Amino acid sequence: MRAFWAVVLTVLQVSAFEYGLKPEKVNDKVYCFFGKPEVMDTKNNGNMVNSCFVDLGKHWLVVDPGPTFAYAKEAWNEISAIKKMPVASVINTHVHDDHWLGNGFYLSLGVDVLGAAAFEEEVNPTAVTRMEQRISKEAYALTSPKLPTILVEQEKTLQLHIDGVEIRLIHVDTKAHTSGDILVYLPKMQTIFCGDVVFNDRLPSLRDGDINGWIETLEMIKEMPVEYVIGGHGNEVQADAVDLTYNYLVQLRNEVRAAIETGEGIDSAVKTIKMSDFSSVALYAEMHGRNVETAYRMLEWGDE
Numbered sequence: 001m002r003a004f005w006a007v008v009l010t011v012l013q014v015s016a017f018e019y020g021l022k023p024e025k026v027n028d029k030v031y032c033f034f035g036k037p038e039v040m041d042t043k044n045n046g047n048m049v050n051s052c053f054v055d056l057g058k059h060w061l062v063v064d065p066g067p068t069f070a071y072a073k074e075a076w077n078e079i080s081a082i083k084k085m086p087v088a089s090v091i092n093t094h095v096h097d098d099h100w101l102g103n104g105f106y107l108s109l110g111v112d113v114l115g116a117a118a119f120e121e122e123v124n125p126t127a128v129t130r131m132e133q134r135i136s137k138e139a140y141a142l143t144s145p146k147l148p149t150i151l152v153e154q155e156k157t158l159q160l161h162i163d164g165v166e167i168r169l170i171h172v173d174t175k176a177h178t179s180g181d182i183l184v185y186l187p188k189m190q191t192i193f194c195g196d197v198v199f200n201d202r203l204p205s206l207r208d209g210d211i212n213g214w215i216e217t218l219e220m221i222k223e224m225p226v227e228y229v230i231g232g233h234g235n236e237v238q239a240d241a242v243d244l245t246y247n248y249l250v251q252l253r254n255e256v257r258a259a260i261e262t263g264e265g266i267d268s269a270v271k272t273i274k275m276s277d278f279s280s281v282a283l284y285a286e287m288h289g290r291n292v293e294t295a296y297r298m299l300e301w302g303d304e
């Protein structure tokens with residue numbers, strides 16, 4: 001027994017880091033912790049991503065458990081103060097580590113984590129994570145990369161029924177933000193969680209994505225009968241929350257295609273395609289030039 005308490009005390013001490021997380025109510029059933037429109041660093045310690053909870057009646061559903069063990073635990077404590085009930089499942093919307101390094105906390109509670117099959121191919125659980133390299137040791141303490149326990153295959157929609165609520169995990173059938181994006185759709189609640197297919201307060205990063213597939217996926221979401229659209233970054237939650245990402249990617253594709261057609265080289269295109277309407281959006285300076293370059297390389301070959 002003494003050994004048990006020693007372990008408990010050690011865990012409490014090591015995980016003492018606090019983010020000061022506060023949940024925001026999206027609708028009757030949904031609460032989210034909205035991250036800052038920044039890249040991960042030692043100031044935000046990974047609190048630059050969204051993590052959401054759905055009240056299914058007798059259980060919570062977690063959509064993206066956040067960037068660290070400490071974050072997941074703190075978010076869980078805050079949500080438990082709203083309504084005390086167990087977590088049915090945790091869903092990982094995609095492989096970028098700001099969204100899922102909190103898995104370890106929920107696995108320690110014995111909860112299953114669902115994610116795209118891409119995790120198995122693309123994530124090396126023994127490698128040092130981006131998060132570990134960029135945030136403070138205190139915030140990262142107890143975090144280790146834990147992959148989903150249930151994998152969703154590409155081009156499949158997995159239907160879950162929990163507490164009588166239908167939940168559809170739609171594995172996007174094309175490369176969009178990544179090669180394994182999962183949309184979490186709750187038809188009755190007219191709510192969809194889009195992961196990083198939707199950014200609405202900062203520019204998206206095209207680094208691991210495909211501009212054509214991404215636009216196609218956004219067009220599909222725009223056709224869906226939803227009232228609440230929640231992205232992986234940004235605190236807008238209404239149906240037009242897709243507009244920033246959609247408008248940016250469509251304009252980017254048009255301008256890059258025009259550059260390719262007129263024979264403008266990639267270095268010149270990166271300099272001339274400014275898209276100044278978006279220059280006041282967070283992370284423009286960090287992301288835009290690289291997005292032009294990535295889009296150019298994709299469209300140069302893909303549009304032939």
Ligand SMILES: [Zn+2]
Nearest residue numbers: 094096177196
């Ligand atoms: Zn991402």
